[in-house]
Amino acid sequence: MTTYITTPIYYVNAQPHLGHAYTTIVADTYSRFRRLCGDDVRFQTGTDEHGDKIVEAAEREGVAPKEYVDTISGMFSSTWPVLEIEPDNFIRTTDPDHIKVVQKILQDVYDSGDIYFGEYTGLYCQGCERYLTEKELVDGNCPDHQKPPEEIAEKNYFFRMSKYQQQLIDHIHAHPEFITPERYKNEVLAFLSEPLEDLCISRPKSRLTWGIELPFDDKFVTYVWFDALINYLTGIGYPDGDLFEGNWSVAEHVIAKDILKPHAIYWPTMLFSMGLPLYQKLHVHGYWNVDNTKMSKSIGNVVRPKELVAAYGVDTLRYFTLREMSFGLDSSFSSEAIVARQNADLANDLGNLFSRAIAMVQKYRGGVIPAPGSYTDSDSDLRQAAEKMLGRYEEVMGQFNFHLGLQAIWEFVGVVNRYIVTSEPWTLAKDESGKERLDTVLYTILESLRLLTLVLRPVMIGATVKMGQALAMPKDDARISLLAVGRQWGLLEPGTQLQALETLFPRLEKEEKKEQSVKQTKKGKKKKADVTDVADDNLVSFDDFKKLDLRVAEIVAAEPIKKSDRLLKLTVKAPEERTIVAGIAEHYSPEDLIGRQVIIVANLKPAKLMGIESNGMVLAAKDISGEKEILLLTTVSGSVPTGSNVA
Numbered sequence: 200m201t202t203y204i205t206t207p208i209y210y211v212n213a214q215p216h217l218g219h220a221y222t223t224i225v226a227d228t229y230s231r232f233r234r235l236c237g238d239d240v241r242f243q244t245g246t247d248e249h250g251d252k253i254v255e256a257a258e259r260e261g262v263a264p265k266e267y268v269d270t271i272s273g274m275f276s277s278t279w280p281v282l283e284i285e286p287d288n289f290i291r292t293t294d295p296d297h298i299k300v301v302q303k304i305l306q307d308v309y310d311s312g313d314i315y316f317g318e319y320t321g322l323y324c325q326g327c328e329r330y331l332t333e334k335e336l337v338d339g340n341c342p343d344h345q346k347p348p349e350e351i352a353e354k355n356y357f358f359r360m361s362k363y364q365q366q367l368i369d370h371i372h373a374h375p376e377f378i379t380p381e382r383y384k385n386e387v388l389a390f391l392s393e394p395l396e397d398l399c400i401s402r403p404k405s406r407l408t409w410g411i412e413l414p415f416d417d418k419f420v421t422y423v424w425f426d427a428l429i430n431y432l433t434g435i436g437y438p439d440g441d442l443f444e445g446n447w448s449v450a451e452h453v454i455a456k457d458i459l460k461p462h463a464i465y466w467p468t469m470l471f472s473m474g475l476p477l478y479q480k481l482h483v484h485g486y487w488n489v490d491n492t493k494m495s496k497s498i499g500n501v502v503r504p505k506e507l508v509a510a511y512g513v514d515t516l517r518y519f520t521l522r523e524m525s526f527g528l529d530s531s532f533s534s535e536a537i538v539a540r541q542n543a544d545l546a547n548d549l550g551n552l553f554s555r556a557i558a559m560v561q562k563y564r565g566g567v568i569p570a571p572g573s574y575t576d577s578d579s580d581l582r583q584a585a586e587k588m589l590g591r592y593e594e595v596m597g598q599f600n601f602h603l604g605l606q607a608i609w610e611f612v613g614v615v616n617r618y619i620v621t622s623e624p625w626t627l628a629k630d631e632s633g634k635e636r637l638d639t640v641l642y643t644i645l646e647s648l649r650l651l652t653l654v655l656r657p658v659m660i661g662a663t664v665k666m667g668q669a670l671a672m673p674k675d676d677a678r679i680s681l682l683a684v685g686r687q688w689g690l691l692e693p694g695t696q697l698q699a700l701e702t703l704f705p706r707l708e709k710e711e712k713k714e715q716s717v718k719q720t721k722k723g724k725k726k727k728a729d730v731t732d733v734a735d736d737n738l739v740s741f742d743d744f745k746k747l748d749l750r751v752a753e754i755v756a757a758e759p760i761k762k763s764d765r766l767l768k769l770t771v772k773a774p775e776e777r778t779i780v781a782g783i784a785e786h787y788s789p790e791d792l793i794g795r796q797v798i799i800v801a802n803l804k805p806a807k808l809m810g811i812e813s814n815g816m817v818l819a820a821k822d823i824s825g826e827k828e829i830l831l832l833t834t835v836s837g838s839v840p841t842g843s844n845v846a
């Protein structure tokens with residue numbers, strides 16, 4: 200199979216921001232996923248470099264347009280390696296090859312009668328660089344630029360877009376996956392339910408020279424759509440290059456929703472006119488909101504990709520954007536959210552799993568992969584979970600539902616973490632009789648790590664290289680680089696020596712926390728900072744522990760607290776009656792609690808919560824397996840008198 204995936208070519212009137220980064224991360228991840236599936240992949244991105252806005256921007260900078268576009272285009276091409284994005288082709292609309300092809304297509308379409316000269320009076324928005332229809336205006340303004348458009352009358356060349364309206368509607372109905380997610384298909388069909396106007400494709404040179412000269416009239420240039428969209432063809436050698444046929448027949452475009460209309464309407468009608476087949480799929484994503492507002496230069500909440508990589512690391516940035524955004528919908532970006540994902544999903548769930556597992560094999564088997572003995576039910580359950588994850592992953596990643604693919608992977612991470620807890624390798628290691636079982640458990644865990652390395656490759660390049668190295672597998676080892684091979688169970692060879700694991704994801708601290716911990720260190724009385732001291736800081740002495748008054752208590756009454764979804768007011772006997780406010784309302788209903796024995800900290804300093812004095816604390820366990828926090832009350836394994844001490 201062949202995959203040809205493109206991003207839009209980015210307009211060089213501004214530097215790369217998070218939105219550009221996301222589109223390109225998506226296309227890169229998809230191309231890596233397709234390679235993992237064994238496809239031949241061609242991935243193209245680039246820059247769009249003609250038009251009024253470029254000339255204006257160059258003038259502001261006091262440089263010639265070409266010099267200006269070289270600089271900004273360079274900022275895009277130098278950003279992608281920092282994000283571990285590896286396009287096969289970076290196209291620029293100022294490339295001579297591209298200009299030649301645009302002129303050939305213009306001539307062909309002109310000769311076929313689909314381009315005509317006419318006068319047009321219209322409402323022109325400088326920001327959009329196109330004429331707007333009355334209908335698009337909001338209170339007389341362009342909705343995107345908040346300015347009234349100018350009325351302009353001029354002679355120009357037009358493309359007969361209207362001629363292909365019905366053909367396009369029919370095509371969309373006949374190809375349900377032509378535009379996805381579905382909401383955008385519906386949006387396009389709604390737009391097509393009104394008569395389509397022809398598309399103005401030229402500007403007189405008297406007004407603009409920074410474009411591609413029309414081959415049939417040297418007083419006019421074309422730019423924007425009849426220039427930019429054609430990059431998808433020129434980049435694969437249209438009309439007669441070797442790459443063209445095979446790639447164009449499978450072309451898929453990724454775009455943000457702001458350029459839906461040009462890609463879903465102008466471009467297909469242009470292709471109809473050229474007599475070419477349409478692209479296969481258009482994948483449309485939403486916007487990133489920063490501080491709950493659409494990112495824009497004027498508001499000043501633009502997020503620069505290179506700065507994000509410097510702050511959080513490239514693996515984290517790629518993971519976060521793919522995990523956080525449901526493809527097609529808008530999503531919010533904040534440093535709190537990215538730090539939370541880094542610490543919880545990456546450092547805690549995944550990173551700890553790897554370091555813990557590799558450390559156990561080092562400790563119990565000298566770092567050598569053991570041969571598994573016979574598998575038990577718990578091993579089979581884990582293998583089934585792995586199969587389920589692989590199936591789901593393959594399905595949803597191919598549909599651009601990257602967040603669902605990552606969810607499935609993290610569910611499996613949870614399964615493996617629980618398997619370790621229930622298999623208790625540390626107990627098996629104590630006794631010679633547990634030897635065979637320990638071998639099987641360790642082997643099962645290592646195979647799970649290998650599968651995780653396999654499926655995470657398209658998303659996190661640096662981390663999966665480290666993971667593969669720890670498992671003694673180079674990058675190109677088919678067991679972690681090809682899904683069809685690697686998905687089979689049992690490919691790790693017993694007897695292989697594991698390698699040291701480099702830290703995958705350091706824990707990040709939020710800015711203010713960092714400051715706090717610095718202050719605390721300064722305040723601390725201990726001046727020695729040797730290793731023993733640091734380790735001691737996490738331990739409590741037996742004397743300290745004895746200060747805690749832990750008791751068995753019985754809940755005799757429970758009621759919700761107004762205005763709090765989280766808190767319940769409990770009356771407990773321990774053995775005297777007291778009130779405790781507990782944050783368990785999302786996990787237990789009040790009637791469920793009456794009569795239960797729980798364990799409380801009886802000598803906690805009283806505190807007022809929602810106006811109620813709480814005397815003590817109810818202990819509960821946090822279930823770490825799922826995404827959602829689940830609290831389970833702690834209790835004793837048999838019935839004891841209320842007030843009994845716990846020690």
Ligand SMILES: [Zn+2]
Pocket residue numbers: 324325326327328341342343344
């Ligand atoms: Zn506008």
